[in-house]
Amino acid sequence: MDNIKTWFITGASKGFGLSLVKQLLQAGQNVAATSRDINELIKAVGITASNFLPLKVELGDEDSVGYALYQTKCAFKSIDVVINNAGYGIGGSIEELTDRETRDNFEINVFGTLNVIRMAMPYMRHQQSGHIINISSIAGITATSGWSIYAATKFSVVGLSEVLAQDVAEFGVKVTVVAPGAFRTNFLTADSINIAQHTIPEYSAMHRAQETLLKKDGKQSGDPEKAAAAIIEVVQMENPPLYLLLGEDAYDRAIAKLDRLKNEYLLNEELSKAMAYNG
Template sequence: MSTTPIWFVTGASQGLGLALVQHLLSLGYRVAATSRRLGSLEQTLGPASADFLPLQVDLAADHDVRRAVDAAVAHFGGLDVVVNNAGYGIGGSVEELTDAETRAAFDVNVFGTINVIRHALPHLRAAGAGHIINVSSIAARAGATGWAIYGATKAAVSVLTEVLAQDVAAFGIRATVVEPGGFRTNFLSADSLALPQQPLDAYADVRASHARYLQLHGQQGGDPAKAAAAIVQLAQEPNPPVHLLLGQDALNRAQTKLDALQQELNAWRGLSESTGFDAH
């Protein structure tokens, strides 16, 4: 039986997911890769083989995710690393985005991740090993104007991973949240981003923020191939971190947020401490 690692990667037809799967296959790893469209996977990565299993999956549909995970286990004989990479950007103020648009973002970015974890865990527990890597965003730690719902979905993924790491440690399973900054993919293209269908004139700062981010498309500082290599290295570490930021911009934004948070903690410490019961 082959001992090469078995990876399960969602959102593999483009961007960071595609770069990761290409890198894994070049290393001789076995990979199950998912996308909403099977044709896009096969066109880019080729048909199913002994080392590669393309899967069309609706991540928001729990039964569909279970089918995909079971298919991967049946094809390869197990799972070693699960990467929840699928997701998309959604911009707009809370007031501008409809209930349906907001819930759709949570369905893919959050519940899709949860669905995969739910169905992968029994296999990882049975093996007594494994690594779950959830791709979040620096927006989870340091949000930007006009991206409240996106930031909220990624914050959910980050905190989910932090607690998941505690819940599964006793089974020999590790969990890491990867929080990238800007990488040169199509993430910021006008065709990829979900923006308000009926923007409100009152939100001038939101419009300006969206314009700045759209102008960054194709100019992001991060190299997807290097991010893929970093994720593979992460999975090889005997004691991987629970958090991994990718990109100098992510580090800078995180540090700025930490500094601001520390200032607020200090400034409002008195009011925070005033809410306890009196000693006498």
């Protein structure tokens, strides 16, 4: 890399987050990494260095997030790249998932992301530079049966990223939303995914679809190390993309969704346009 940046990465003890931390530390970058369990994070990274700042953070607590970013600024003098990677999956129909299960998923996947952005932006506005990378999912572009609430959180991340990019452009801050497909991380394990505690047998087709997906654990085609390298590459671009699809499956599903949207929109074009007052 041409120059040293300070990277703030959430959910860094496993998956994409861990791959990013290790690659960046090997490249000599300054890395502040967060986890709910700092000992697990330190053990997973396996590196003790002056350019590595492990932080215990509760993403749902704005004060905890704010203090972590303050520590990062004190340690490394800037906050150049924020990667909102923390999140978990939840499976079940809307009817099966309780209000608590639903809100807990939004708390981390959406409100945790918002807390980090809200606390990071004052530093980036002052610097007149920065790059915010929000990790969504292909499920945030085109979802599959059995993952309604997870998809809702990831669609939210796509939507807030689109508007954020417009809102912060005048400060020289860039935004990229990443939509990965299936990667061989621990995402489909009990550590990263919850299934509705209350199931309704009548949702038999949906449950079969869930089971089919969960059986793919360890067989995903995507290499998380290549995904991490791609995210790092995007940060080095002079004009980074707003959207980054990762994985051939994600790309194919997104393009198919574009075709479906166009067909649906055109199908009722006349009706859609016939809403103006007459005369």
